[in-house]
Amino acid sequence: MQVTTPGSARLxxxxxxxxxxxxxxxxxxxxxALLRVGYSGEDAQIIVDQLVDNALCGYKFAGLPRILxxxxxxxxxxxRAPVKIVHETPVSALIDGGNNVGYIVAYRAAExxxxxxxxxxMASVGAYNSYFSGRNAYFVEKIVREGLVAFHASSAYxxxxxxxxxxxxxxxxxxxxxxxxxxxxxxxxxxTASLMWGEVMLHAHLGEPLPEGIGFDExxxxxxxxxxxxxxxVAPFGGHKGYGLSFAIQALGILAGAALAKGEVRxxxxxxxxxxxxxxxxxxQFQSQMSEYVRQIKALPRQPGVEAIxxxxxxxxxxxxxxxxxxxxxxxxxxxxxxxx
Amino acid sequence: MQVTTPGSARLxxxxxxxxxxxxxxxxxxxxxALLRVGYSGEDAQIIVDQLVDNALCGYKFAGLPRILxxxxxxxxxxxRAPVKIVHETPVSALIDGGNNVGYIVAYRAAExxxxxxxxxxMASVGAYNSYFSGRNAYFVEKIVREGLVAFHASSAYxxxxxxxxxxxxxxxxxxxxxxxxxxxxxxxxxxTASLMWGEVMLHAHLGEPLPEGIGFDExxxxxxxxxxxxxxxVAPFGGHKGYGLSFAIQALGILAGAALAKGEVRxxxxxxxxxxxxxxxxxxQFQSQMSEYVRQIKALPRQPGVEAIxxxxxxxxxxxxxxxxxxxxxxxxxxxxxxxx
Numbered sequence: 040m041q042v043t044t045p046g047s048a049r050l051x052x053x054x055x056x057x058x059x060x061x062x063x064x065x066x067x068x069x070x071x072a073l074l075r076v077g078y079s080g081e082d083a084q085i086i087v088d089q090l091v092d093n094a095l096c097g098y099k100f101a102g103l104p105r106i107l108x109x110x111x112x113x114x115x116x117x118x119r120a121p122v123k124i125v126h127e128t129p130v131s132a133l134i135d136g137g138n139n140v141g142y143i144v145a146y147r148a149a150e151x152x153x154x155x156x157x158x159x160x161m162a163s164v165g166a167y168n169s170y171f172s173g174r175n176a177y178f179v180e181k182i183v184r185e186g187l188v189a190f191h192a193s194s195a196y197x198x199x200x201x202x203x204x205x206x207x208x209x210x211x212x213x214x215x216x217x218x219x220x221x222x223x224x225x226x227x228x229x230x231t232a233s234l235m236w237g238e239v240m241l242h243a244h245l246g247e248p249l250p251e252g253i254g255f256d257e258x259x260x261x262x263x264x265x266x267x268x269x270x271x272x273v274a275p276f277g278g279h280k281g282y283g284l285s286f287a288i289q290a291l292g293i294l295a296g297a298a299l300a301k302g303e304v305r306x307x308x309x310x311x312x313x314x315x316x317x318x319x320x321x322x323x324q325f326q327s328q329m330s331e332y333v334r335q336i337k338a339l340p341r342q343p344g345v346e347a348i349x350x351x352x353x354x355x356x357x358x359x360x361x362x363x364x365x366x367x368x369x370x371x372x373x374x375x376x377x378x379x380x
Numbered sequence: 381m382q383v384t385t386p387g388s389a390r391l392x393x394x395x396x397x398x399x400x401x402x403x404x405x406x407x408x409x410x411x412x413a414l415l416r417v418g419y420s421g422e423d424a425q426i427i428v429d430q431l432v433d434n435a436l437c438g439y440k441f442a443g444l445p446r447i448l449x450x451x452x453x454x455x456x457x458x459x460r461a462p463v464k465i466v467h468e469t470p471v472s473a474l475i476d477g478g479n480n481v482g483y484i485v486a487y488r489a490a491e492x493x494x495x496x497x498x499x500x501x502m503a504s505v506g507a508y509n510s511y512f513s514g515r516n517a518y519f520v521e522k523i524v525r526e527g528l529v530a531f532h533a534s535s536a537y538x539x540x541x542x543x544x545x546x547x548x549x550x551x552x553x554x555x556x557x558x559x560x561x562x563x564x565x566x567x568x569x570x571x572t573a574s575l576m577w578g579e580v581m582l583h584a585h586l587g588e589p590l591p592e593g594i595g596f597d598e599x600x601x602x603x604x605x606x607x608x609x610x611x612x613x614v615a616p617f618g619g620h621k622g623y624g625l626s627f628a629i630q631a632l633g634i635l636a637g638a639a640l641a642k643g644e645v646r647x648x649x650x651x652x653x654x655x656x657x658x659x660x661x662x663x664x665q666f667q668s669q670m671s672e673y674v675r676q677i678k679a680l681p682r683q684p685g686v687e688a689i690x691x692x693x694x695x696x697x698x699x700x701x702x703x704x705x706x707x708x709x710x711x712x713x714x715x716x717x718x719x720x721x
Contacts, residue, residue, distance in 0.1 A: 129501070130500060277622065280618065281621075283692045290673065291557070293666065295660070314653070335645065340545070345544035348542050351624045
């Protein structure tokens with residue numbers, strides 16, 4: 040572990056008060072903290088592997104600091120049961136998450152989806168009775184690396200207001216598609232809220248106003264005060280289209296069993312639909328056509344001043360390779376908090 | 381058939397030069413035209429049923445005038461072969477559309493998806509070698525009325541420019557989700573372009589400028605001239621998120637066989653993923669939970685001045701019921717053109 044000096048020429052700005060950790064150091068720090076919070080070694084490893092990957096890909100809020108959020112959440116202090124398949128057919132599985140955190144539950148659901156899709160050609164797997172949905176692209180990449188096409192959506196606790204409503208009714212509801220190609224996984228992952236909830240929390244922490252037209256306070260009144268919005272919610276992205284997508288994802292969460300734990304249709308539900316491309320296009324045709332498609336998009340003529348056409352997930356994966364060498368930058372205060380958990 | 385007078389109190393404004401047709405009259409008009417274009421009675425019926433339904437739901441451009449577009453398209457004059465399954469497993473089918481119009485090909489694909497999902501619990505069906513994708517919600521409603529959950533996406537001819545590109549590379553790529561509920565089907569359908577291509581054509585026809593920031597001409601330069609944009613393309617909706625969705629849908633089109641007819645990865649592909657909710661939630665749980673979810677959204681407190689929270693597809697289905705009684709308004713010139721086809 041090395042405390043770095045400002046002004047280094049590395050990928051991440053090493054601000055004062057930050058620490059740079061190698062992947063091994065970050066993993067060890069996270070493992071120690073999670074074991075102290077009460078996770079088994081196997082569960083702690085599943086969580087840490089994702090958090091380190093999130094940080095490597097450049098999603099700072101989704102990295103090791105999430106352990107502090109997990110440790111602080113009241114659900115973490117409630118009883119947990121092992122993740123369990125409660126209903127299945129050759130093409131499907133319904134999983135009771137046993138009040139385990141989403142990092143573990145969605146991981147187990149992704150494993151089941153891989154197993155079923157490899158055997159049957161296609162699978163639908165849902166999981167419920169969980170909290171925190173993790174980064175969808177992480178689970179989808181795991182599936183895509185098995186040569187499968189994946190769709191993944193997660194419903195969550197209400198934070199988003201339908202247009203015209205004065206109270207949140209939808210989660211930030213991410214949606215993700217992943218495709219294998221001869222050049223590696225190609226993944227598109229997005230939230231359907233106009234702002235990530237972590238961004239609202241950060242604005243509140245820093246006392247900075249939110250952009251106009253995004254936030255609503257506890258009474259449903261438009262507000263730019265992030266602290267007030269934390270008690271209310273945000274608009275969906277993209278107006279009625281974003282609302283419709285978020286609405287559909289919440290329904291997919293119901294299909295994943297969201298209502299089974301607490302009778303509440305607007306709760307966490309993780310849904311995976313996985314297809315073996317061989318059942319559609321025999322041979323490795325899909326993977327090679329996918330590569331050709333990416334090549335064609337990248338080769339398009341560009342607007343003046345544009346250096347490259349962006350392909351979903353390409354930048355995050357490139358940054359991951361660089362940070363594997365250069366390490367992850369994290370606030371020294373977070374490191375101290377994790378050590379004293 | 382009755383020529384109506386302006387100023388009637390009916391649902392649709394009956395402008396001068398319009399004609400109001402009953403469903404039976406509209407169907408007979410469409411059937412006659414399609415038979416003269418060379419379709420069999422069975423194929424003509426499949427097309428007309430959808431076009432009349434589109435008009436009933438209020439999608440004017442997607443109604444009988446589409447027959448003129450079908451008749452005028454060069455692909456309609458090329459040879460057609462019967463729609464045929466070329467590869468299948470218990471959970472999947474790949475369909476060669478035989479250069480038939482999308483209304484027929486996607487209809488047959490939806491039928492295959494229903495059959496497979498009922499037998500296996502889940503199905504993935506793709507279709508290619510077709511053109512014009514029809515209204516996705518129409519096919520999805522057909523599936524949902526069998527008690528199934530449906531996802532449907534269509535890739536198409538390039539009309540949409542990725543951010544930073546100077547040439548279109550993506551179709552207007554609609555995406556659609558459908559859910560059965562105790563109150564009937566709930567369907568969300570959207571295009572991923574910033575403007576429907578039919579709207580661009582209408583603006584060009586009327587000589588009206590497009591909104592700022594949407595259109596690009598043949599050289600990829602920003603343009604508000606709709607006629608110039610017809611030779612170029614439009615931006616995706618919702619910035620990078622809309623681009624990512626459109627990108628993913630084009631990839632799903634490849635999975636549906638888009639490249640198999642002409643070796644072109646950016647062509648029409650219709651993909652259906654259908655799940656029997658019973659394989660996820662035994663009993664009729666999904667349908668009743670879906671109804672409860674819709675009820676909760678509609679019951680939310682509202683912003684001042686808002687009369688109702690909108691539920692996807694609710695308005696179109698209500699308008700359909702009214703127009704079934706009141707008839708469809710169509711331009712007299714279109715009626716004449718259809719009669720002389």
